[in-house]
Amino acid sequence: MELTYYGQSCFSVTIKGKKILFDPFITPNELAKDIDVSSIEADYILVSHGHQDHVYDLVDIAKRTGAKVVTNFEIMSWLGDQGIENVHPMNHGGKWDFEFGTVKYVNAIHSSMLPDGSNGGNPGGFVIMSDEGNFYFAGDTALTVDMQLIPRIAKLDFALLPIGDNFTMGVDDAIVAADFIDCQKIMGVHYDTFGFIEIDHEEAKRKFKEAGLELHLLDIGETRDL
Ligand code: NI
Ligand code: MN
Numbered sequence: 001m002e003l004t005y006y007g008q009s010c011f012s013v014t015i016k017g018k019k020i021l022f023d024p025f026i027t028p029n030e031l032a033k034d035i036d037v038s039s040i041e042a043d044y045i046l047v048s049h050g051h052q053d054h055v056y057d058l059v060d061i062a063k064r065t066g067a068k069v070v071t072n073f074e075i076m077s078w079l080g081d082q083g084i085e086n087v088h089p090m091n092h093g094g095k096w097d098f099e100f101g102t103v104k105y106v107n108a109i110h111s112s113m114l115p116d117g118s119n120g121g122n123p124g125g126f127v128i129m130s131d132e133g134n135f136y137f138a139g140d141t142a143l144t145v146d147m148q149l150i151p152r153i154a155k156l157d158f159a160l161l162p163i164g165d166n167f168t169m170g171v172d173d174a175i176v177a178a179d180f181i182d183c184q185k186i187m188g189v190h191y192d193t194f195g196f197i198e199i200d201h202e203e204a205k206r207k208f209k210e211a212g213l214e215l216h217l218l219d220i221g222e223t224r225d226l
Contacts, residue, residue: 001132001226005218007032007188008053009140009162015100018043018121019046022126022137022160023054024050024061029193032220036096037061044098047071048139049112050078050120050164053193059084069106070103074114074121090226092124101130108141110168133157133226136181140190145171147180156183158226163204163215164197185226187216 002014009023010032021042026032037057042065048054055075062069062084069087076089078125084092090096095104112120116147125139127150135156138147138161150156161177162168168190169177186208191199201217208215218224 001130001135001206002223003187003218003226004223005101005187005189005200005220007220008138008193009048009137009160010054011160011187011189012040012042013128013135015128016133018044020044020100021061022046023048024057025035025053025055025138026057028056031193035221038064041065041068044100044158044164045069046103046126046137047075048108048115048125048137048155049110050075050118051112051134051140052115054140055115063119070098070126072105072112072121074119075114077164078118078134090124092122101128101132103128106136106138106150106153107144107146109144110140110142110148127153127156129154133192135159135226136183137170137189138162138177140154140168142171143177143180145180150180151182156181158185159183160187162194163188164191164199166196168197171199171207175213178208178211178213184212185214187215187218191217 090105110123112123136159
């Protein structure tokens with residue numbers, strides 16, 4: 001499985017030749033100014049919640065690529081109002097088999113309003129299960145004991161956890177989350193994009209290492225084979 005990081009909580013994975021983009025927010029991100037949004041391909045776009053730093057480029061990329069958007073029912077309705085009909089609605093606890101693998105929509109503790117004030121439903125995360133590996137994208141969330149259910153869903157190969165603090169978990173809580181989800185390999189997301197969530201990279205990596213975990217902080221635009 002190949003993973004490319006686009007900053008904040010936006011990344012894409014390729015599974016079975018299908019490109020799956022998550023939480024598209026690139027254009028307003030100063031740190032991602034070298035990313036050409038118009039060159040990003042997608043067969044699927046998974047959206048965790050309605051906040052601008054997760055959906056800013058969603059409508060444009062969905063229209064250009066024709067990708068199927070997988071998200072909660074309320075965000076689906078909002079997309080419909082903007083002429084995007086290729087959408088698969090989900091809600092918490094549900095799973096569905098797509099051509100690249102199975103997606104389960106799981107709990108997140110956060111809020112979810114769309115940029116125009118529309119109802120963004122309740123925020124979620126995704127567990128992706130595929131022949132090429134399993135992973136968990138937590139979305140924006142606090143540390144929650146609900147994460148202890150994740151090992152019952154899948155044995156994870158890696159997870160993407162927010163580590164920027166203030167709006168989501170910070171590093172210390174993400175280390176507890178890694179224990180809850182029984183996963184050693186963590187990709188940090190949702191950090192550095194704006195002042196409230198700037199972190200000390202070396203300190204974060206050291207804390208994870210001391211806990212017997214790996215914290216990977218990818219460069220924006222970097223692709224990893226996982
Ligand atoms: Ni958010
Ligand atoms: Mn956010």
